Amino acid sequence: MKISLLLTGNELMSGDTVDSNSAYIAQSLKDLGITPYVKKVVGDDLPLLVQSIQELSRISDVLVINGGLGPTVDDLTALALSEAVGSPLQRHSDALKHLEQWAEARDFVLTESNLKQTDLPKNCEIIENPRGSAVGFSCEHDQCLILCSPGVPSEFKLMVEQQILPKIKTYGNINTATKITRLRLFGVTESGLQDIVNQKFPDWPAEVNLGFRVQMPVIEVKFTTIGEAHNELNHVWANKFQSLFNSYVIGKDDTRLSQALNTALADKSMTVTTAESCTGGAIAAGITSEAGSSAVFHGGFVVYSNEMKQAMLGVSPQSLETYGAVSEAVVMEMAQGAINVTGSDIAIAISGVAGPTGGSPEKPVGTVWMAWGSKQNVKARRFFLPMSRLIFQRTATAIAMDLLRREVLGLDTDVDYFSELKKKQVLKSEAF
Amino acid sequence: MKISLLLTGNELMSGDTVDSNSAYIAQSLKDLGITPYVKKVVGDDLPLLVQSIQELSRISDVLVINGGLGPTVDDLTALALSEAVGSPLQRHSDALKHLEQWAEARDFVLTESNLKQTDLPKNCEIIENPRGSAVGFSCEHDQCLILCSPGVPSEFKLMVEQQILPKIKTYGNINTATKITRLRLFGVTESGLQDIVNQKFPDWPAEVNLGFRVQMPVIEVKFTTIGEAHNELNHVWANKFQSLFNSYVIGKDDTRLSQALNTALADKSMTVTTAESCTGGAIAAGITSEAGSSAVFHGGFVVYSNEMKQAMLGVSPQSLETYGAVSEAVVMEMAQGAINVTGSDIAIAISGVAGPTGGSPEKPVGTVWMAWGSKQNVKARRFFLPMSRLIFQRTATAIAMDLLRREVLGLDTDVDYFSELKKKQVLKSEAF
Known part of the structure; x- marks a missing residue:
């Protein structure tokens, strides 16, 4: 399954913002056994966006577009998708409802700029955004599922977990049961961990993929196995690791x-x-x-x-x-x-x-x-x-x-x- | 002048490595008044690399390729360029000389894998790499200057400063200067700012590019003009903006x-x-x-x-x-x-x-x-x-x-x- 990413925003091209979203979704796709196919980044340039959506949807099964959903004139994703797939923009009632609820909860008065966020290509489905004002949206074009998501990292990450990954799984009919165990450690370095693992576990099984991710100040260690047959292996080796590092383990999952x-x-x-x-x-x-x-x-x-x-x-x-x-x-x-x-x-x-x-x-x-x-x-x-x-x-x-x-x-x-x-x-x- | 970037490496696609090279060259290009046009990232995939080189060289004046110059089988840049521009690989004497000197200084015995790094498309010019074993190389194709550079950040950065930027300047006959003013505001929202600017400054000049960036909890506003002739315009409109938002402006540049x-x-x-x-x-x-x-x-x-x-x-x-x-x-x-x-x-x-x-x-x-x-x-x-x-x-x-x-x-x-x-x-x- 070929999944491509299209990121948009002048701030990404100018180097002012370092993109963390594409690494995040790549890490999440890893759990489905998928590495992204092509990643393309362009500025807020309408013809280039339209051309890129057309090109990437032609060569990919899924295209995740990130950024350009905000209220300002340089936010062009909805318009570009509308032109690329030939579906006119219209005010989307679900998006409007979301925005009105979002504003009401914050005692916020909506402006014309905000309302622009609810003009989406006709026939799009919305993707819920529990944190921000801009909903995501999706459609199918050229046998490619196109998913548009906001650039704000905290909003994007939640939507990847709750909406985008499930949609990709359903679309691609992916049912590899992945088992993931995550531990968080404090006080050891990434390279120190790797050295100790190499030394103490020369027989570490290839089926249990061991990944480290520094999330200052802690390190996340992830044990991934693909297929139910390996669930027990995952359990056994995660436990061996935990016993070895003992008091350095502060907890599981997202423990702070x-x-x-x-x-x-x-x-x-x-x-x-x-x-x-x-x-x-x-x-x-x-x-x-x-x-x-x-x-x-x-x-x-x-x-x-x-x-x-x-x-x-x-x-x-x-x-x-x-x-x-x-x-x-x-x-x-x-x-x-x-x-x-x-x-x-x-x-x-x-x-x-x-x-x-x-x-x-x-x-x-x-x-x-x-x-x-x-x-x-x-x-x-x-x-x-x-x-x-x-x-x-x-x-x-x-x-x-x-x-x-x-x-x-x-x-x-x-x-x-x-x-x-x-x-x-x-x-x-x-x-x- | 349209400058595009093509980055290659499986580690960039999997999210295991965060790419800092493209932000580095983007920041360097800013001083020439240039924002990169398209950035594309692909894995170590020969057909995709060939197609990407052809596509990007067609739409760009300069294409900087980064990564894939190493000695292992998954380093494909020279081969991909050779196929994309139709110029066969051959051992390059300047590249060989560089590699031999590099090895001698390190008391290092060269292997066949290393020598592969000296097989470059015919008629390429080499780009000196003062730090690493792999030279860069450049050629012209489809009226596009193609520059290939190593992925190791410390090698790449030095080559950008000493070789790549001067080559781009010469190629594009560039002598413009960019002026950027940055202000930071607290207490207003991005959409609020945009609405007020639209309303109060219907005559905002096209030469002064206005950009907003949320950097919680503040918003950065950037005024960019290209060419010395517009320095004064930049100054005047940044001042108008600052007067309008007055007490909301907490400072310039990176003020916290x-x-x-x-x-x-x-x-x-x-x-x-x-x-x-x-x-x-x-x-x-x-x-x-x-x-x-x-x-x-x-x-x-x-x-x-x-x-x-x-x-x-x-x-x-x-x-x-x-x-x-x-x-x-x-x-x-x-x-x-x-x-x-x-x-x-x-x-x-x-x-x-x-x-x-x-x-x-x-x-x-x-x-x-x-x-x-x-x-x-x-x-x-x-x-x-x-x-x-x-x-x-x-x-x-x-x-x-x-x-x-x-x-x-x-x-x-x-x-x-x-x-x-x-x-x-x-x-x-x-x-x-």
């Missing part, structure tokens, strides 16, 4: 680090508090990004200056003076202070040099101290994350959440993270 | 909302503090994501429970009891409390129903109160953002930063944001 932490806390009926300097509130924001976090988190502190570390958390001026703000003593006192004020069961405290300035020979940019634990048992550890400010903050936030997850679950917290990752240490640190 | 806020605070030597419930620390994290934020931010509070609102900020139990946590009275007291503890010049306080549960008929999910201002002058306002939890938190965080930016700069804070956007109100809210 913040979600794994919230679940662990809720399961143990524990509460957590945060005392953040260099991450500036990002750990608290991560925890509270999860629904239901009010059960495990009551309050936290962003203590950026030395004065606020004293005023808000009772850190001693002596410790700040003697050891500096980025020190074991200060993060220990920050953690204790946060527990004292909030009465939470455990705390995490963090203080580091996020950069780009503020480093010194003893404490270069990237140095960070974290303290975590309960009132009776606060531990501290130094990390070195010499990265850009943004990546430093994201990585430190993720490590902090993982330390808390491990603490709550009673897992080893003396593990290697990224910069300190030595292959041998990883191999040692788990009981293989 | 957090950056605009930090800059405004630093310019006025002011400090800010945060008292966050439903955003859980995201406003503080946004402010402190900027380098140098310690000058304008000393500390902030995440007060998720009613108890913490009282303990950390001194919110009165009576207000919480009478009006509830999501209320004007409580956010006003939160803002005052944060200023009292930190001594900051201004504060923002926020409390809302992020969902997915916790709503009521009077305060449905999406309801949010914000209070902001100085100790003597705290104002409050209710917003309604009925979105997913994640988007609610991101949007509320962005609005909070924008309210602070407007407060510091003395701009109107009674503006429309997204869900409350009514076309007429936007038109009224600025002095056109």
Whole structure:
């Protein structure tokens, strides 16, 4: 089955936007055993779009068009499809209903530009878009199923899963039962994982396709088998992998680090508090990004200056003076202070040099101290994350959440993270 | 001048590799005033490659082919070009010399696979590759200059700068200069912008290309003119646009909302503090994501429970009891409390129903109160953002930063944001 992709948008041609949608749908098609045939990208150019739709629908069984569904004059997909297949545009009642509901839910007044999104080629079927204002639409032409979808990645991805893949399966009469197991790991690198797998599983079966995908800060590992006969094999090898990497596995499917932490806390009926300097509130924001976090988190502190570390958390001026703000003593006192004020069961405290300035020979940019634990048992550890400010903050936030997850679950917290990752240490640190 | 790109490689089709080469050359071509015409990506498929070379060379002045120059059997570019232009492969002496020198410098013994890289279509010119073993090559066909280049990004980038761009310039006799102005706006929608531009500027000149790009939470507006003769036109119309949208413009180029806020605070030597419930620390994290934020931010509070609102900020139990946590009275007291503890010049306080549960008929999910201002002058306002939890938190965080930016700069804070956007109100809210 030949599936081609046509992406449209000046921003894709100018290099201002990096296209992630085509990689996403390609990965999803892989589960059906299909690799896209041709991918073509063109700007907002009507004759070129019309010609490309005609060319690709002639050589493909399915054509997925992405982008150009918006309300502005440079959004040309509906018009181009209308010309390519010879079906005039007309206002589509289902599309209009969708747009009106979308607007009403947002207290949004529709304009003429918006209404243009509901003018679609006659005889098109609409493809529901649960997230955005623009519906997708599909038709058949030249024995090719043409599916038009919005360029906004969050909208596109949901529509691929819920609508586009099922339509392709039905159209192509595809019934290869694919089994996919997905695990998410934190704290190991992609190449580290591959090396360990090669070394520990020289007999990895060809039927179980092993794929890695970095989804910062976690890595997704996907085990894919095609055909029901291989379901058991999928199960067995995914389990072997999970046992090997043990505490690095934060969960299945789309588990987020913040979600794994919230679940662990809720399961143990524990509460957590945060005392953040260099991450500036990002750990608290991560925890509270999860629904239901009010059960495990009551309050936290962003203590950026030395004065606020004293005023808000009772850190001693002596410790700040003697050891500096980025020190074991200060993060220990920050953690204790946060527990004292909030009465939470455990705390995490963090203080580091996020950069780009503020480093010194003893404490270069990237140095960070974290303290975590309960009132009776606060531990501290130094990390070195010499990265850009943004990546430093994201990585430190993720490590902090993982330390808390491990603490709550009673897992080893003396593990290697990224910069300190030595292959041998990883191999040692788990009981293989 | 029409320049098309043809990328080849199974790894590009499967989505395992994200193509960065085409964005790189597109950005380089921008300086010549050129946006690529068509980009096509195909796997290692000989008939498809031959057909694509023929098609693209027919409709383009220049065709850049990328990938497929390696030593393995799936590297098909030279063979495909040979068939497409009807010029047989033969061992190319310059290519052989390059390969031998490359191998010698690396103490590397050449194999038959390597030598295959020196079999090129007759009459091709080679394009030097200072980094890798595979030379590029070029020929003319159908009045189109065809340039073949390796897929390895580091090799490709160097060759674009040193060889490919100069060849394109010479071939096209190009000496134009492009002028691009970029502005970033917050608080208006893409469709709203387009409608207002259509209405207010019916005489918008065709020479000034106007492009919109949503980069949540901001919108980038790009004004592009080609040729030095139009530089002034670019300047004049970008200014007209900026005057029209006035306070919605947060800055030029890549300005972030957090950056605009930090800059405004630093310019006025002011400090800010945060008292966050439903955003859980995201406003503080946004402010402190900027380098140098310690000058304008000393500390902030995440007060998720009613108890913490009282303990950390001194919110009165009576207000919480009478009006509830999501209320004007409580956010006003939160803002005052944060200023009292930190001594900051201004504060923002926020409390809302992020969902997915916790709503009521009077305060449905999406309801949010914000209070902001100085100790003597705290104002409050209710917003309604009925979105997913994640988007609610991101949007509320962005609005909070924008309210602070407007407060510091003395701009109107009674503006429309997204869900409350009514076309007429936007038109009224600025002095056109």
